[in-house]
Amino acid sequence: MTALLTIEDLTVSFGTSAGRVKALNNVNLTLDEGQILCVVGESGSGKSTLALTIMGLLPQNSEIADGRITYRDIDLLRAGSEQMRDLRGREISLVFQNAQSALNPIEAIGPQLEEAILTHGNTSLRNANKMAEDMLYEMGMADPKRVMGQYSFALSGGMCQRVMMAMALVMRPKLLIADEPTSGLDVTLQAEILHRIRELVKEQNASVLLITHDMGVVAAMANDVGVIYAGNVVEDAGVVPLFRRPQHPYTWSLLQALPRIDEPGKRIEPLPGNPPDMIKLPAECPFLPRCFKAQNRCRTDPKPRLVEIEQGHMVACYNPVVPD
Ligand SMILES: Nc1ncnc2c1ncn2[C@@H]1O[C@H](COP(=O)(O)OP(=O)(O)O)[C@@H](O)[C@H]1O
Numbered sequence: 198m199t200a201l202l203t204i205e206d207l208t209v210s211f212g213t214s215a216g217r218v219k220a221l222n223n224v225n226l227t228l229d230e231g232q233i234l235c236v237v238g239e240s241g242s243g244k245s246t247l248a249l250t251i252m253g254l255l256p257q258n259s260e261i262a263d264g265r266i267t268y269r270d271i272d273l274l275r276a277g278s279e280q281m282r283d284l285r286g287r288e289i290s291l292v293f294q295n296a297q298s299a300l301n302p303i304e305a306i307g308p309q310l311e312e313a314i315l316t317h318g319n320t321s322l323r324n325a326n327k328m329a330e331d332m333l334y335e336m337g338m339a340d341p342k343r344v345m346g347q348y349s350f351a352l353s354g355g356m357c358q359r360v361m362m363a364m365a366l367v368m369r370p371k372l373l374i375a376d377e378p379t380s381g382l383d384v385t386l387q388a389e390i391l392h393r394i395r396e397l398v399k400e401q402n403a404s405v406l407l408i409t410h411d412m413g414v415v416a417a418m419a420n421d422v423g424v425i426y427a428g429n430v431v432e433d434a435g436v437v438p439l440f441r442r443p444q445h446p447y448t449w450s451l452l453q454a455l456p457r458i459d460e461p462g463k464r465i466e467p468l469p470g471n472p473p474d475m476i477k478l479p480a481e482c483p484f485l486p487r488c489f490k491a492q493n494r495c496r497t498d499p500k501p502r503l504v505e506i507e508q509g510h511m512v513a514c515y516n517p518v519v520p521d
């Protein structure tokens with residue numbers, strides 16, 4: 198398979214008055230052409246930082262200490278701002294987690310969508326208007342015409358999310374980065390949006406980096422999965438081995454928390470404890486205080502590196518969950 202996006206040893210931090218937040222630590226991930234890579238982890242684990250770093254949209258107080266991001270043969274971290282703008286306009290689109298603030302507040306929704314369509318395809322304004330309307334309808338808007346005339350501040354968060362999604366999809370990106378695109382939406386709409394993402398992949402051989410905290414979404418969508426904990430990729434595998442033989446205790450715990458169709462009535466056990474303070478990350482494994490597999494070595498040694506435990510299945514753990 199051909200890699201479309203490769204992330205190597207990416208380390209990103211933010212300066213804050215309380216100290217440096219280490220949002221991503223030596224992250225390695227690969228997204229292949231025509232595939233969906235899900236990045237899953239709890240809130241605060243660095244997922245949105247990853248999306249913004251790829252897009253070249255990190256805020257001023259950030260620092261990329263190390264790493265390389267390669268898209269096709271372009272070194273994204275060293276690309277000029279003009280080239281990045283061009284890529285964002287033509288090939289890579291991001292659905293922001295916070296959709297409302299990503300839309301232009303001084304232009305109505307309709308013209309924003311039409312503009313996106315017009316810069317991409319050889320089509321008339323009239324046709325662009327129709328495409329925009331259809332897309333909004335598909336995203337579950339009962340009255341797309343009315344929405345097209347409105348401004349983002351007048352719409353709810355869920356509505357803005359759907360507008361963003363429509364905008365990302367009409368651009369027919371080669372690479373779609375979707376940051377929790379369905380959180381806060383009802384299940385029917387969530388299913389519809391996930392379906393549209395799968396169609397984009399199938400029909401245009403696009404690749405998707407799908408960010409979520411929901412293992413159910415991972416199961417429904419992913420080819421490959423990167424599990425991220427406190428800014429570290431702790432497990433990286435194909436979706437089938439990951440669900441059948443989760444190796445990292447964190448992944449195992451996330452899967453335990455998932456309701457199962459074959460075990461009705463099973464209680465959903467929330468993961469006990471809290472993630473570590475990202476300003477004072479320990480030298481040892483960050484998952485240690487919450488881990489049911491912890492051994493002495495986990496307390497004394499520096500955090501484990503990702504190693505291949507079976508073909509294509511990487512785990513960063515000294516005492517992985519043994520498959521049954
Ligand atoms: N602009 C910022 N300034 C300071 N800290 C930030 C900023 N953005 C994110 N962070 C911190 O970086 C860490 C990772 O955040 P984020 O990438 O948003 O996580 P996630 O998307 O997984 O919830 C968190 O500790 C968060 O508070």
Ligand SMILES: [Mg+2]
Pocket residue numbers: 241244245246294376
């Ligand atoms: Mg986020």
